Amino acid sequence: MGGIFPPRSPSAGMAWGKSNDLIILVAEDDENDAYMLKRAFEKNGITMPVHICGDGEMVMAYLRGEGKFADRNAYPFPRAIITDLKMPRCSGFDVLKWLQEHPECNLIPKIVLSASNQPADVVKAYQLGANAYFTKPSTIAELCQIVELVYKFWTVAEIPSLPTKC
Numbered sequence: 001m002g003g004i005f006p007p008r009s010p011s012a013g014m015a016w017g018k019s020n021d022l023i024i025l026v027a028e029d030d031e032n033d034a035y036m037l038k039r040a041f042e043k044n045g046i047t048m049p050v051h052i053c054g055d056g057e058m059v060m061a062y063l064r065g066e067g068k069f070a071d072r073n074a075y076p077f078p079r080a081i082i083t084d085l086k087m088p089r090c091s092g093f094d095v096l097k098w099l100q101e102h103p104e105c106n107l108i109p110k111i112v113l114s115a116s117n118q119p120a121d122v123v124k125a126y127q128l129g130a131n132a133y134f135t136k137p138s139t140i141a142e143l144c145q146i147v148e149l150v151y152k153f154w155t156v157a158e159i160p161s162l163p164t165k166c
Helices: 031-043 056-064 092-100 119-127 140-156
Strands: 024-027 050-053 080-083 110-114 132-135
Touching: 024 056, 031 050, 031 140, 050 056, 056 080, 056 092, 080 092, 080 140, 092 110, 092 119, 110 119, 119 132, 132 140
Parallel strands: 024 050, 024 080, 080 110, 110 132
Antiparallel strands: none
């Protein structure tokens, strides 16, 4: 007799151990923060593709499949976005707003990872469609905990089929 949860079909969303399916697009302008985030993925044994863009404009080009991002073998469409808020040229708020204006792509899970813990920033991020908001921690151990939590959640959660570009 089974447990309280029905067995997952192979085609139903993501399953544990299919790490290559959870392609993450990161919007982070600070090279040190981007490096620490990549290290946190590595320390958690997460080997899925992580693509880092230095600002929101680059994120939008990636999602639209423009320029070098047209090669979806090298730059596959993401299954989740982790974005900083305060970036030059185009902020994380701008990315969230742009995604709202493109409903076919607004289904992508959006996680904010920001140095700001200002209540107004948290509220605005959620109003613009963020699915989660984390304040950047001060230690790699804390960042590893956040990465593990995000990874476990989004590899088990059902995510609808996504387009190949916005």
